[in-house]
Amino acid sequence: MVTRFGIFLLCLVMLSSCGQSLSSGELKKVGLLVPETVNDQVWGTKGYKGMLKIQSRFNVDVYYKEGMNSEAIVGRAVKEFNQKGVNLIFGHGNEYAEYFNNLSDKYPHIHFISFNGDAINENTTSLTFEAYAMGFFGGMVAGHMTKTNQIGIIGAYDWQPEIRGFYEGVKYMNDQVNVDIQYTDSWDNDQKALSILDQMLKNDIDVVYPAGDGYNVPVIEKVKENGLFAIGFISDQSDLGQSTVLTSTVQHVDHLYEVVAEKFNKGELKSGNLAFDFQDDVISLGKFSPLIDAEFVKLINDSIQTYKKTGELPQ
Template sequence: MRTWHKVLAVMVVVVFTMGLVVGCGSKAETGQKNEGTATGQETKFKVALLTEGAVNDGGWNAGALKSLKMIEEQLGAEIAYTEKVPRAQQEQVLRTYARQGFNVIFGHGFQFSEPMQTVAKEFPEVIFIPVNGYVNGDNLFSTNFKFGELGYFTGMTAGLMTKSNKIGVVAAMDAPTVNADIDTFKEGVKKVNEQAEVIVSYVGSWEDIPKAKEAARAQLSKNVDVVLVIGNAFSIGVFQAAQDAGAYAIGWVDDQSSMAPDTVITSGMQDVSSLYLQMAQLAKDGKLEPGKTYTFGMKDNNAQSLAPFSSKVPKEVQDQVQQAIQDYKDGKLVLNLKY
């Protein structure tokens, strides 16, 4: 009997031990299937956005918010954004989103490049994307539009439409990426109108409507009759000044004709949504290439284009500009692009 009791005791220990092994194996397998979540649901893809300006500016920042919402709709992402983020608070806001578990964080503008470069090192599992940026890393991916493309063809339009041979540019900043389009704008003007003069004014802000309007008025007082706007929220002020003076204006980033239908004759458009969707999809699929700057332009899925011309633009002008754009896409026209 004692021997039988010993055998029984050994069998109980063996069965109990096997139960522990099987139990541990089930727990590990379940954890892997649930990707580390307690609820058993797949981890949510989370995308955040920071803008320096207001997202209701009708241009650059409004396009960013529209793009973020498209990421939510088409990629099923959870989204969040913070607008009007001053330079001094950018790193703090970036860290907050990173700690909240966001997978991808967009900074809408070159000004987010250096803050993202700093914070990206602290959160290697988070992807940081400065739009129009100039920094890269293992989890840091800059994007750029091909600066200069839109400048050249809006310049052609202005050179063909001016009657006074005085053309203005009201731009936000004296910055390399802004000047890249201003330089080719001048080239486009001269290509079609050797007699035209281009006057450039910098506002020092992307948002200051009164200052931009005053800069436009100063140009218009010098007989300028076509004005290119390179700004964000302040564009409306320039359009108002041009409308009051009976001059034409050319918008930027989005089709801004709705702001002043009788004044805006076309706009240089950047397909911000295409950029955001492509970058978010690559990030979600784990296909972003470290160290690469992603570039978007007229030859890259039509990421840049001119908005439909106003009826005030003669057909022969429209045809000449559109033919030049096609020649560029076909490689028959080479532009002096710095980026």
């Protein structure tokens, strides 16, 4: 459980003053709420990096608060942000959609951003990554590289489109592969994820896709210990071992924050639910392992470019 609830002002060294917003558009100051921590090296860290990008590009003050995991706590944080002159708030998770729908009427001058929810008020927006395609291309890599024809997916929730896409991508490359899909029902239950992995390893699975940002690192570390393969999730996780991580399905949350801030600054940010994909340069595959043959890497890259142009996946 995160115990740090303080608010922090992120001031870049090159700025002579952190007390004055220098944006020439609608954007004044920006706040970030995360349910746990910005130090998880995956989802939370990407939100933090998004704040830094906004600060650098627009020369505005940015703030963040950790441990924002209930509506009451969020309500107090929004009140503090409002007192500081924040007019754009990112809630870094799907739980914030409901909180913001309930709060936003009290702060019509603030625009509220959440993820994977249903934004219903004029000053609320929910962002969604169209993750099916990234899963599909990751699955193609797994289907190409498996030696045992046994692949495992450790998902957080059964609604994740990247999981369905990954399965279809595997089958597109190799219809002889058996894909074992199991769920933790949590983004960060690493104990359950590792328990699932233990069972998968007993069944000769040699490629694992841990599709949960809170447990993918320990899962990949254990896969590495066993000399097997993994597909990274959310971040480019090639730094965990290029002989282990074949590639990663990457969501560039930090860049999406910058895109959204720019739209807001220009007065062009729409309310409601917005979706983003490869074509928006906020989704990609990560570095490819040197173990993957160059011909296949070219095939994947060409397929991604075709998808970006036409919206069509390999058939």
